[in-house]
Amino acid sequence: MRAAGEVREELLGMLEERYGERVRERWYSDPFHVLVACILSQRTREENTEKASRALLSVAPTPERLSSLPLPRIRRLIRGVGLAGQKARNLKRTARLLLERYGGRVPETREALMELPGVGPKTADVVLCYGLGKPAVPVDTHVNRISKRLGLVREGAGLEEVRETLQRLFPVEKWHLLNRGMVLFGREICLPRHPRCGQCPLRGCPSRVRK
Template sequence: MNPTTRRQMFERLQALTPEPTTELDYGTPFELLVAVILSAQATDKGVNKATAKLFPQANTPQAILDLGLDGLKQAIRTIGLYNAKAENIIKTCRILVERHAGEVPRERAALEALPGVGRKTANVVLNTAFGEPTIAVDTHIFRVSNRTGLAPGKNVNEVEQRLLKVVPREFRRDAHHWLILHGRYVCTARAPKCPDCAINDLCDTYRRASPHRARRAGSTV
């Protein structure tokens, strides 16, 4: 995909969703951090259901420490892997209280040092809570980047580095959300909605095949 095509792609995605944001419910950087930790191998809908129960009880690091591990587990038990996630959240809250005055740090290294926080989670927090032009590559973004030819790569780190190089600067802050939404609702893992896609004429996979063949080829990515 050449630079002109990439720009056209993001111009169209921007026109569809001028102000994209996460579908996780949150009100503060800390709430977002907790929600993203919980979102691993879970749906945003499921996370929102759990945090709707948790945050009215405790939505600061100290409040969650006061709630305790058992209380936290009870609040998030509808989430997959909730035992391990609860332990990580408790450890993270303790570090935030002891080392960061109860605030979520804005530095990548400090974020990635928190239990349960990897590069993808740090990127989401930096981008969504603090407005940094980071791009967190999940399965949706990995799929869209490879299918369309936007930023093909063999793993998420490779795709992330390519996206940071090829996405026009003015679109970089919101690129994460546009690509996730596109992968979640249009360029789905199975039976992608290629004929109705706003960028199908820019997509490498669609242009190489008929709509029917594009669906079959796309389902393997």
């Protein structure tokens, strides 16, 4: 099996060549909007998340507006997502906490974000990375899958172990390329089922060798 350092360098080179320009486009957005979208995205298909996010944020683009909306209206606006009732409550409580604790701003630390209702480690990391432009490695299904297929992380590792391992293996200035690039690569080539190994440019992938 190849050393982790060799796999790391090949992966970074491929991600830079294939996705570098797309990754370097303006990639962070309004942190409150990212936070809302992340809470809505849990256990929900991407297209339903986007539809619900647009509907809700068109009416309540700020914590002030969201906190003033009645719960039934929030539920109606996000009705296409899973667990809509629970998410509506979490969103309203989160908006109120942002106003009470942070003057309507989204907090800028992982610990503070994870104190908000409905915010776990992945959501906190996504907000840090894509909402605040801070270094973080959000571990979604693509990052988790590819890391294990490449042998960068042990097969039985949990999401926090995956995150900690990747942050240790890769320099901080490459974290955004790593996350965004792996997400794109996971959607296009390294699919969950029937990965397109014949199109994969990573010659040393252990999973590819076994096929």
